Structure formats: C-alpha cells, structure tokens
Amino acid sequence: MAVALVLVLVVVGSVLFHLLSPWWWTPIASNWSYIDNTIIITFWITGVVFAAVVLFMAYCVFRFRHREGNRAAYEPENKRLESWLTIVTAVGVTALLVPGLFVWSRFVNVPSDATDVEVVGQQWQWSFRLPGKDGKLGTSDTRDVTADNPLGVIASDPNGQDDVVVEAADLHLPVGKPVKMLLRSIDVLHDFYVPEFRAKMDMIPGSVTYFWFTPTKTGTFQVLCAELCGQGHPLMHGVVMVDTQQDYLAWLGQQQTFAQLSAPQQTGSADQAPGNTAASGLKIAAKLETVGSR
Amino acid sequence: MVDITPADGIPPAEVAEVELYHPHSWWTKYVFSQDAKVIAIQYSATATGIGLVALVLSWLMRLQLGFPGTFDFITPEAYYQFITMHGMIMVIYLLTALFLGGFGNYLIPLMVGARDMVFPYVNMLSYWIYLLAVLVLVSSFFAPGGPTGAGWTLYPPQAIMSGTPGGQDWGIILMLSSLILFIIGFTMGGLNYVVTVLQGRTRGMTMMRLPLTVWGIFTATVMALLAFPALFVACVMMLLDRALGTSFFMPAISEMGEQLQHNGGSPILFQHLFWFFGHPEVYIVALPAFGIVSDLISTHARKNIFGYRMMVWAIVGIGALSFVVWAHHMYVSGMDPYFGFFFATTTLIIAVPTAIKVYNWVLTLWRGDIHLTIPMLFALAFIVTFVNGGLTGLFLGNVVVDVPLSDTMFVVAHFHMVMGVAPILVVFGAIYHWYPKVTGRMLNETLGRFHFWVTFLGAYLIFFPMHYLGLMGVPRRYAELTDMTIMTESAHHLNSFISIMAFIVGFAQMVFLFNLIWSIRHGREAGGNPWRATTLEWQTPQTPPAHGNFGKDLPIVYRWAYDYSVPGAKEDFIPQNMPGSFGPSREQA
Numbered sequence: 001m002a003v004a005l006v007l008v009l010v011v012v013g014s015v016l017f018h019l020l021s022p023w024w025w026t027p028i029a030s031n032w033s034y035i036d037n038t039i040i041i042t043f044w045i046t047g048v049v050f051a052a053v054v055l056f057m058a059y060c061v062f063r064f065r066h067r068e069g070n071r072a073a074y075e076p077e078n079k080r081l082e083s084w085l086t087i088v089t090a091v092g093v094t095a096l097l098v099p100g101l102f103v104w105s106r107f108v109n110v111p112s113d114a115t116d117v118e119v120v121g122q123q124w125q126w127s128f129r130l131p132g133k134d135g136k137l138g139t140s141d142t143r144d145v146t147a148d149n150p151l152g153v154i155a156s157d158p159n160g161q162d163d164v165v166v167e168a169a170d171l172h173l174p175v176g177k178p179v180k181m182l183l184r185s186i187d188v189l190h191d192f193y194v195p196e197f198r199a200k201m202d203m204i205p206g207s208v209t210y211f212w213f214t215p216t217k218t219g220t221f222q223v224l225c226a227e228l229c230g231q232g233h234p235l236m237h238g239v240v241m242v243d244t245q246q247d248y249l250a251w252l253g254q255q256q257t258f259a260q261l262s263a264p265q266q267t268g269s270a271d272q273a274p275g276n277t278a279a280s281g282l283k284i285a286a287k288l289e290t291v292g293s294r
Numbered sequence: 295m296v297d298i299t300p301a302d303g304i305p306p307a308e309v310a311e312v313e314l315y316h317p318h319s320w321w322t323k324y325v326f327s328q329d330a331k332v333i334a335i336q337y338s339a340t341a342t343g344i345g346l347v348a349l350v351l352s353w354l355m356r357l358q359l360g361f362p363g364t365f366d367f368i369t370p371e372a373y374y375q376f377i378t379m380h381g382m383i384m385v386i387y388l389l390t391a392l393f394l395g396g397f398g399n400y401l402i403p404l405m406v407g408a409r410d411m412v413f414p415y416v417n418m419l420s421y422w423i424y425l426l427a428v429l430v431l432v433s434s435f436f437a438p439g440g441p442t443g444a445g446w447t448l449y450p451p452q453a454i455m456s457g458t459p460g461g462q463d464w465g466i467i468l469m470l471s472s473l474i475l476f477i478i479g480f481t482m483g484g485l486n487y488v489v490t491v492l493q494g495r496t497r498g499m500t501m502m503r504l505p506l507t508v509w510g511i512f513t514a515t516v517m518a519l520l521a522f523p524a525l526f527v528a529c530v531m532m533l534l535d536r537a538l539g540t541s542f543f544m545p546a547i548s549e550m551g552e553q554l555q556h557n558g559g560s561p562i563l564f565q566h567l568f569w570f571f572g573h574p575e576v577y578i579v580a581l582p583a584f585g586i587v588s589d590l591i592s593t594h595a596r597k598n599i600f601g602y603r604m605m606v607w608a609i610v611g612i613g614a615l616s617f618v619v620w621a622h623h624m625y626v627s628g629m630d631p632y633f634g635f636f637f638a639t640t641t642l643i644i645a646v647p648t649a650i651k652v653y654n655w656v657l658t659l660w661r662g663d664i665h666l667t668i669p670m671l672f673a674l675a676f677i678v679t680f681v682n683g684g685l686t687g688l689f690l691g692n693v694v695v696d697v698p699l700s701d702t703m704f705v706v707a708h709f710h711m712v713m714g715v716a717p718i719l720v721v722f723g724a725i726y727h728w729y730p731k732v733t734g735r736m737l738n739e740t741l742g743r744f745h746f747w748v749t750f751l752g753a754y755l756i757f758f759p760m761h762y763l764g765l766m767g768v769p770r771r772y773a774e775l776t777d778m779t780i781m782t783e784s785a786h787h788l789n790s791f792i793s794i795m796a797f798i799v800g801f802a803q804m805v806f807l808f809n810l811i812w813s814i815r816h817g818r819e820a821g822g823n824p825w826r827a828t829t830l831e832w833q834t835p836q837t838p839p840a841h842g843n844f845g846k847d848l849p850i851v852y853r854w855a856y857d858y859s860v861p862g863a864k865e866d867f868i869p870q871n872m873p874g875s876f877g878p879s880r881e882q883a
C-alpha cells in the first residue's frame with residue numbers, strides 16, 4: 001500500500017517540480033530555439049513514458065501484492081504483446097530522432113553569409129580574432145606563439161596582417177548577423193559555452209573546430225569554459241557583448257590589428273589594455289593562490 | 295522423488311570430475327584462497343572499503359558545491375582531485391570489481407552448478423592484482439602533489455600538464471599504473487568467468503536455462519574483455535607521453551608562454567580510445583545489474599520472468615550495440631560533426647532493447663504475487679531510477695539536444711541516476727537477497743527498511759532536481775560557483791539542499807554497514823532457501839555452501855530457472871534440479 005502510494009507520489013512530485021520549480025533555462029539569445037523545441041518534445045515523450053511505467057508499477061504493487069492464498073499467473077511469453085511494445089517504442093524513438101537529426105543538419109551546415117570569428121582558449125582566458133578588411137583570417141600555428149604574438153598568427157601570411165586581435169578582453173558581436181565561431185586552443189582542451197546561445201564546442205590544441213549561431217538579442221553574456229582545463233577551469237569566464245550594428249562598429253574601430261600590435265617599438269599608447277599573455281594567465285594563477293591560502 | 299521421466303534427456307557426464315584444490319592451512323583457506331566464494335568475499339570487502347573513500351569524497355565535493363567559500367581546505371586543486379578519485383573509484387574499483395569480481399565469483403559457479411571456477415589459481419591471482427591496483431591508487435593520496443585531478447576521463451593534454459593537480463607530479467603516473475594493474479587482474483578473472491560459463495555448466499544446464507544473473511555477468515565480462523584493452527593501450531601511451539616525452543596525444547603546445555617539447559599528437563585519439571572502453575563500461579556495470587534485478591523480481595513476485603528469451607537477446611543485443619555508440623560522449627568534442635548523425639542513430643536504437651527489458655520487468659509484476667521484501671523494494675526502486683536515468687539519456691543521445699546540455703550538471707544527474715544510483719540499488723537488493731546464503735543469517739529487517747527508504751528517496755531528491763541546474767546551464771566540474779551570472783540565488787539554495795540530502799543518504803549507508811556486520815552473529819537463522827527460490831545456489835546441501843559447493847554429486851538440471859507458480863505443482867516454486875514435469879513446464883531452448 002505505502003509502496004504503491006510512494007510510487008504515485010514520485011510521479012506526481014516529479015511532474016509538479018517540473019511545472020512549478022523556478023529553475024529553468026535562461027532566456028534564449030540566439031537562433032537555436034529549434035534546440036529548445038526539441039528539448040520540449042523530448043520532455044513530453046519521456047515524461048509520458050516515465051509516468052506510464054511508474055504508475056503501472058504502482059498499480060501492480062497495489063493490485064498484486066501478496067495476500068494469503070494468492071498465486072501468481074504463469075505466463076512465460078506473449079509474442080504479440082512483446083512485438084507491439086517493440087514497435088511502439090521504435091516509433092517513439094524515431095519521433096525523437098528525426099527532428100533531432102534535422103536540427104543537427106542545420107547546426108553543422110554553416111550559412112554562407114556567416115562571418116568568421118576566431119576564439120582562442122588558453123589557461124585560463126579567452127582571446128578573439130576577427131578578419132580584417134579582406135574578410136579572411138590569416139593562418140596560425142601554436143609554435144608561433146610568443147608574448148608579442150599570443151595567438152600564434154603566422155606573420156608571413158598576408159591575410160593575417162589586418163586581422164583584429166582582441167587579447168584577453170571582451171568580444172563584441174553585431175546582433176542579427178550569423179557568425180561562424182572558429183575555435184582554437186594553444187594549450188589544453190577548453191570549451192566555448194554561452195548558455196544563452198544554447199551552443200558549445202570543444203577547442204582542441206592543434207585543430208580548428210567550429211559552430212555557428214545568430215545572436216538575436218543585444219546584451220552582455222557570460223562565457224563559461226565547459227571542458228575541464230586544469231585548476232583555473234571554474235574561473236575561466238569571459239564576456240560576449242551583443243551590440244547594435246552601430247555600437248559594434250564603434251567598438252571595432254578601437255581595436256588593433258595584428259600588424260599594429262606586432263609593429264616594433266610599440267609605445268604603450270593604445271587606450272585599451274591588451275595585457276600580455278603571461279600576465280593574464282598569472283592573474284588567475286594568483287587568484288588561485290589566494291583561494292588556496294584563504 | 296516423483297517417478298516421472300525428466301522433461302527432456304539429460305546428457306551423460308562427458309568428463310570425470312576434476313579433483314579440486316584443497317587448502318591445507320588457514321592461510322590457503324582464508325587468505326590465499328582458491329575458492330571462488332572466498333575470493334568473492336575478498337573482492338567485495340576491498341571494493342566496499344575503497345567505495346567508502348569515494349563516498350567520503352562525494353561529501354567533500356558536496357560541501358563545496360552546497361556551501362561555496364565556506365570550507366577553506368577545499369581548494370579548486372583539491373576539488374578536482376576529489377572528483378577524479380570519486381568518479382574513477384565508483385566506476386572501476388567499486389562497481390566493476392563488485393559486480394564481476396564479487397557477484398561473478400560467488401554466483402557463477404553456484405548458479406551453473408560447478409564446484410568452482412575452472413582456473414582457481416588464476417582466479418586467486420586476479421584478486422591479489424586487483425588489491426595491488428587499489429593500493430597503488432590509494433598511495434597517490436600520499437604521494438607528492440597528491441592524486442591526479444584530471445577528471446575521471448583523464449583527457450590529455452591537461453592530464454599530464456602542470457596546470458592540473460598531479461599532472462607533473464606522481465598523481466597521473468600512479469593512476470595510469472593502477473588502471474593497468476586493474477586491467478591485468480580483471481583479464482585473469484574475466485577469462486575465468488567466461489570459460490566457466492561456457493564449459494563448467496552442470497549436466498542439463500543449457501545456455502537457455504541459465505538464470506539471467508549469469509547471462510548479465512557473462513555478457514558484461516565478454517564486453518569487458520573486449521573493451522578494457524582500449525583503455526589499456528591508452529594508459530600505456532599516456533604514460534609514455536608523460537614519462538618519456540613521446541607525443542601520442544600531445545600536439546604542439548604553448549603552456550603559460552612556454553613551448554612544450556611535443557608535436558603532432560592527437561588529443562582526440564585518446565578520447566576515442568577512452569570512450570571505446572568507456573561506453574561499454576557503462577553496460578559492464580549495467581548488464582549484471584539487469585540480470586540480477588530480473589532474478590530478484592521473478593523470485594519475489596513468485597512469477598516467471600516475462601519473456602525470458604527476449605531478455606537474453608536484449609542483453610546480448612545491448613552488449614553488441616554498445617560497441618558502436620561510443621562517440622555519443624564526444625558530440626561536442628570537436629570531432630567531425632557529421633559523425634553525429636551515425637552515433638545519434640545507433641544510440642537511439644539501443645534504447646529499444648533497453649526499453650524491452652523495462653517492459654518485461656514491469657510485466658513480470660503483472661498478475662504476480664508480489665512479496666514486498668527488501669530485495670523486491672530495491673528492485674522496484676531500481677526500475678524507477680533506471681527509467682528516469684534512461685529517459686534523460688534520450689536527451690543526451692539525441693546529438694543536437696546534447697549541445698546545450700553536454701558538460702553541465704544535467705549530465706552529472708543523468709549518469710548518476712543511470713549508472714550510479716540504479717546499479718547501486720541492485721547491489722543493495724542483491725546483498726539483502728544473497729546475504730542469507732553467504733552467512734546463513736538474514737539481515738535485520740527494520741534497519742533494512744530504513745536503509746531502503748532513505749537511500750531510494752534521498753538519492754532521487756539529490757539527482758532529480760540537479761537536472762534543472764544543468765538545464766539552466768551550470769557546468770559540471772566547477773569547483774567555484776561564484777560570479778556565475780546565469781545562477782539565481784535560489785539555484786544556490788537548491789545546491790545546499792542537494793548537499794544536505796547527500797549527507798543524509800551517506801549516513802544511511804553507515805546504518806547498512808552496521809547491519810552487515812551485526813547480522814553475521816545476531817541475524818535470524820535463514821535456513822538453506824529462505825526465499826523459496828529455484829536456482830541452484832539455494833539447493834546446496836550446506837549453507838553457507840562448503841568447499842566444492844554441492845556435496846558428493848553435482849546437481850542435474852531439468853528445467854529453466856523460472857518455474858514459479860507453475861499450475862499443477864504443489865509449491866509455488868520448482869527448483870531447477872527437481873526432475874519431473876508439472877503442467878506446462880517449458881523448455882526454453
């Protein structure tokens with residue numbers, strides 16, 4: 001009796017929690033509402049199955065619990081029932097998979113008008129690179145990384161000279177324009193994740209990975225590293241600001257290109273502080289120290 | 295005996311029985327024992343001991359997550375060491391060792407009607423190498439730099455770099471060495487289980503008469519023998535990268551402004567090797583649980599398991615399919631995204647045989663005679679928990695849905711439900727079920743019920759709400775949850791609640807341990823077959839079974855393991871070694 005009741009309560013409690021609890025996803029700020037919709041479909045299908053199975057169990061426990069003189073039925077198999085259940089399950093699973101794969105094909109096929117934006121992860125900070133007037137990013141190599149060339153842009157590649165380098169600072173994106181995020185790391189695995197964009201992808205040293213999205217809301221969003229990358233991992237936050245076109249251009253105008261940054265004899269006249277690689281990495285390391293010795 | 299001819303012919307014994315090894319001293323009887331039953335106890339005790347360490351580590355992690363900034367000694371460094379050791383111990387050194395080394399050793403020979411494993415000496419070695427692996431693992435707590443904090447997945451490059459605890463100290467080396475030892479030890483035991491099931495069955499015990507427990511453990515062992523080599527080579531390669539400076543997994547790297555002496559390796563190769571092992575590993579833990587829970591349900595519902603043949607084929611099918619789904623752990627790893635189509639499809643296909651198993655469990659309850667004993671309660675709790683965890687697998691398996699959820703607390707909640715809590719509930723059910731056979735006494739009922747309710751409901755309250763933190767976007771493996779703009783104040787309160795539940799559930803396990811020890815002397819006498827079960831281990835002449843298990847003659851098997859409530863039979867169960875046909879007894883060949 002009590003057991004059957006608890007099983008019913010588990011179902012009712014879970015459903016009520018789902019409907020009433022304040023914990024839910026953040027308001028979406030990208031085009032990937034398709035993903036949210038797929039999650040909703042999945043919640044419905046799985047929720048129904050969960051409730052059905054557990055309530056069925058509750059009924060069995062209630063109805064067929066042992067009482068004096070009871071004897072179980074003897075029914076080793078029931079081919080028809082088993083085939084029916086198999087077919088129904090297969091249909092349910094297909095109903096989940098097909099929309100899922102459909103959205104996935106959108107996710108992997110980048111629209112041709114998407115602009116490239118490079119994200120470079122390193123322990124434990126984010127840097128960015130945008131193509132210059134030529135619309136192309138120059139090639140890069142981890143072995144070319146130095147204090148003056150923190151992203152390892154290959155200096156001999158002419159495409160790279162006009163690239164805008166945003167080192168250890170906020171990324172700005174124009175609202176409503178699709179972007180292809182090209183993801184790179186110069187040390188360990190990281191993962192560029194902005195919960196409001198519903199997208200993420202690992203960054204692998206030695207490879208370039210990607211995903212794309214279109215920001216749909218202006219505002220400030222927190223970047224979280226979502227792949228364990230050492231002790232600084234939980235502090236590896238970044239910022240993406242989604243701007244109106246106008247604000248975006250204003251910001252872009254203040255950024256420096258690779259050529260400007262690597263020009264010899266740079267006097268510290270640049271008004272934004274592009275802190276150097278080692279120093280920023282050390283900032284987190286220092287923070288860790290204080291955490292450690294608190 | 296009733297004078298009825300057996301339901302089918304019994305093949306003659308082909309070979310004379312092999313003489314057993316007989317211990318000559320206390321040492322060879324209880325310590326360097328070659329008796330599978332003693333080895334089983336040794337495996338179980340060691341696994342439980344190290345499992346307690348993992349439990350304590352989970353409290354420490356929950357302290358940090360539930361009450362951030364309150365406990366100074368839990369630095370990010372320490373936190374990562376805790377999660378790594380907790381995860382690895384739970385999956386490998388506790389669950390794998392307990393199901394295969396513990397339950398496998400105890401139950402296989404008894405259930406198939408053998409006197410022992412076929413290679414008792416190798417079986418003994420298997421345990422001692424496992425113990426060595428555990429000791430090496432534990433030693434890393436005391437090594438300079440402490441244990442590795444690379445996460446239980448040990449992904450390079452960070453696993454062997456200085457930004458990760460233990461990466462450039464002893465931690466990672468000891469971890470890899472311990473895993474290598476574990477695999478060697480496991481292979482010795484595993485070959486034994488497989489050969490014993492294939493060759494050691496008594497007369498009349500056809501494969502299609504095996505209890506599902508044996509099917510589950512057998513299939514899991516075969517899978518483990520195929521999957522562990524991938525981990526083995528991955529460990530060796532990483533050891534070489536770390537110790538000799540090779541570059542299997544290490545590309546060119548600029549670490550904190552300094553170029554490392556590596557070039558050309560592939561970090562993602564490690565992930566493929568790891569998950570080629572790691573996904574089957576999930577089922578290596580799950581299949582024995584599936585098998586055991588089937589037998590618990592059937593015995594305590596006094597009803598034959600529904601659809602036995604489907605159940606066997608589902609176990610085998612899941613085992614085979616689980617080798618072609620590994621990359622669903624890597625949807626956002628940066629591998630070629632087109633693989634996603636393939637792996638999402640295979641992953642969702644595996645849901646079908648899994649669902650069939652669930653249906654057959656609940657259909658076994660239908661029109662049963664359900665005794666709500668403690669093993670049955672745990673079996674019911676398993677179904678609830680497993681269904682919950684399995685269904686969230688449909689989120690994560692469906693590639694595009696995984697994109698926002700991967701590496702968040704949703705994943706942590708999912709795998710704890712499906713491969714943490716669910717199999718552990720089966721372990722508990724199985725212990726309450728077989729303890730009387732192992733010790734001759736019953737576990738205390740009142741303590742057992744307390745343990746059950748707190749564990750089942752407590753674990754559900756820990757992990758069910760956790761999914762919603764993941765949906766909100768809270769990443770896993772975050773030692774600090776400060777400065778997170780997505781986390782509301784109430785989300786932090788939820789975390790505190792989860793932590794408190796975790797301590798309560800942990801406390802209930804202490805009650806269980808007390809019960810285990812107390813009942814050895816003070817439990818109620820059980821008799822040989824307290825649950826009135828059909829399988830051979832309950833038909834032994836002595837309880838606990840003596841060396842050699844079955845007295846002078848091995849039992850002969852006349853029927854499948856599920857003749858419960860057969861119409862026309864006097865009792866509501868007919869042991870497998872009982873000759874004669876009663877009503878529609880089935881040959882399931």
Ligand code: HEM
Pocket residue numbers: 352353355356359377378380381382384385389444445446447706710713714715718753756769770771772796799800
């Ligand atoms: C009530 C008992 C348990 C509690 C409270 C608990 C708690 C936790 C916590 C807090 C984490 C770290 C989450 C994070 O920060 O990412 C974790 C990770 C993990 N747990 Fe448990 N756990 C429990 C039981 C288990 C069991 C039985 C298993 C067996 C499969 C298990 C396997 C793991 C694994 C594999 C990880 C991942 C480690 C990693 O990220 O590298 N846990 N657990």
Ligand SMILES: [Cu+2]
Pocket residue numbers: 121189190191225226227228229233236
């Ligand atoms: Cu990172």
